[in-house]
Amino acid sequence: MADVADPKATQATPALRSQSEVIAFVIMAVALVVAPAFAYPVFLMKALCFALFACAFNLLIGYVGLLSFGHALFFGWGAYFAAHLAKVGAVSLPFWLGKWHWLVIPLPPLPPELAILGGALFAALLGLIVGALAIRRQGIYFAMVTLALAQMMFFFAVQAPFTHGEDGIQAVPRGKLLGFIDLADQTNMYFTVLVIFLGCFLLIYRIINSPFGEVLKAIRENEPRAISLGYKTERYKLVAFVLSATFAGVAGATKALVFQLASLTDVDWPMSGEVILMTLVGGLGTLFGPVAGAFFVVTLENYLTTIGQWVFVVQGAIFVGCVLLLRRGIIGELARVLRIKL
C-alpha cells in the first residue's frame, strides 16, 4: 500500500496539514451550497450520494487497506430497506419455532429520517455478518469473499418478494422531513442530502483522525506489528467494516429517496466496481479523493449515457489507466504537487 500514504506528501507540520484540510472542506461546502444555481439538483444529489458511498468505501481501502469488492451489497440493501420502510413500513421476519413463523412488525410507512436510519441500521447488520466472515481471510481473498457474499445477496434480492425483482421498489414517497419539511420540493431535498453528506463526511474525518483511526492505519501499514503491540486487529477491522457498511447504507438509503427507486442495479456487482473506480480515480486513502472521483465518474456517465455499452469500456480503460499511470488518483497527485494533505 506504499502508494496510498505517501510520507513525502505529508511533510508539512501537523497544524498546516489539518489547516489545508479545513480550507479544502470549507471550499467544498461553499461550492456545494451554491452549486444548485449552476447544475441540476438531481444530478448533484446523485453525485453526493455516490460521493458518500465512495467515502464509506475509502474508509476501508484507504485507511485499513481492505479491498471490499462487494460494497454494492450495503448500498443496495440500504436503499431497499429504506425504500420499503418509507413506502410500506411493515416488516415481517421469518423465525423457526418447530416450524416457520412470520413475526410481523406492523409499522406504518415511516418518515424519511427514520427510513434512512432504518436503511443504515440494516446495512450495519449486514456489515457485521459479512465483515465477520470476510476478515477471516486477508488480502486478495478478502476481495473475493466480499464479492461472493455480495453476489449471494444479489440473488436473494432477485428472489425476495419485497424487493419486487426486476421492477424494484418504485414510487417511493419522499415524505416530510421531521414532519414539516416537504422533500417533494427539489431544493429541500437537495439541502437535506447535502446536510447528510457533510455530516457523514465530518464523522468519517473524525473517525480517521481518532486514536481508533490511528490503529486502523497501523493495521494498514503492518498488521503483524500491530498485533505484536497488543491490538486485537480483527476487532478493529470488524468495527471499521461495520462503519463503512453503515455509511454505504446511508448513501444507498438517501439515493432511494432522491430517485424514489431502489432496484437491482444498486446491489449488482457493477455497482461495486463503480465505487472502486470513483475512489481509485480520486485517490485511495485521501480525504477528498472519493468526492472528486464520484463527481468525475457521475459527470462522465452523464455525458456517456447515449453510447450504451461503451460506458463499460470507458470505465475499464480508466481502471487500467489509473492503475498503470495514476495510482495516487487526482487528489493524491494534487496533494503531492502542492505538498499538503487533502
Added chain:
Amino acid sequence: MFEIFGISSQALFGQLLIGLINGSFYALLSLGLAVIFGMLNIINFTHGAQYMLGAFAAFFLLQYAGLGYWWAIVVAPLAVGATGIVIERLFLQWLYKLDHLYGLLLTFGLALMIEGTFRNFFGSSGLPYAVPPELQGGQNLGFMFLPNYRAWVVVFSIAVCLSTWFVIERTKLGAYLRAATENPTLVRAFGINVPRMITLTYGFGVALAALAGVMAAPIYNVSPQMGANLIIVVFAVVVIGGMGSIMGAILTGFGLGVIEGLTKVFFPEASNTVIFIVMAIVLLIRPAGLFGRGV
C-alpha cells in the same frame, strides 16, 4: 426408472450430470486462476472474459473460416492464450512489485473493456453453436439418458486437469515453475528465464479459460456475459479450495459443481446461492480453505 428420496432417477442423475459439467468449468477456471496466481501473484479478473473469448473464437472460426469444433478446440485456446501474452507484456508485468489489489483492479478493468466491447457488437442474447456431428446423440444408460457431448466435456476436462496437475507436480518443467513460485530470484540465478516463464504461464492459464469457453459453447449459448457471473462463482470456489494446491482446485471445482447440481434437485431456490453458502461455512470452520496453506 426408479426413485430415490421421492425424486425420479432421471431428474437426480440429470442434475448430477449438469453438476459435473458445471464442475468441469469451475475446475478448469479455478485451475487457471491458481496457476496464474502462483506465478504472477495476480488474481486474474479477466478470466471470465477470456472464457467468453474462447467461446467467441470458436464461433468466429465456424462462421468466418468454416473451421469446426475440433479445429476450434486447438486454435481458440492458442489464439486467446496469445492475447493473454500480449496483455501480460503490455500491462501486468508492471504490477508485480505492487500490492496484490492493483492486479485485481487492472484485470477487472480489462474484463469491463472486453465484455463491454462484445456486448456492444453482439447484444446480450446468445448465439447458438452446434454440437459437433461426431458427438451428437447419446446413450440410454437405463437410469438416465447421457448425451455424448456432455460425457465428452466431463471426460476431456478431467483429462486436461490431470495432465496439468501431472506437468506441474511431476515433471522437470513443473519443478522449475514451482521453484520460481517459491523464489524467483534464486531460480533466475540458475540461468532460467523466469520473466519468460511468467509470461508463458499467464498465456497457459488464459488458454485454459479459453478451452473451457470452447467446450461451453455447444452447451450454453455463446454470449458476451457468459463469463461475468461465472467468474464470481469461480472466485468462491477458489476461496473454498484455497489456491495453494492444484489438485485441491480440481477437486473443489468438481465437488462444488455436484453439490450445486444436487441442490437443484432437492432445494431449487438455493441453487444459485449454495456455493456462496458453502463458502461462508468453510470460512467459519476452516478459514484457510479446504486445501489452503495459511491465509
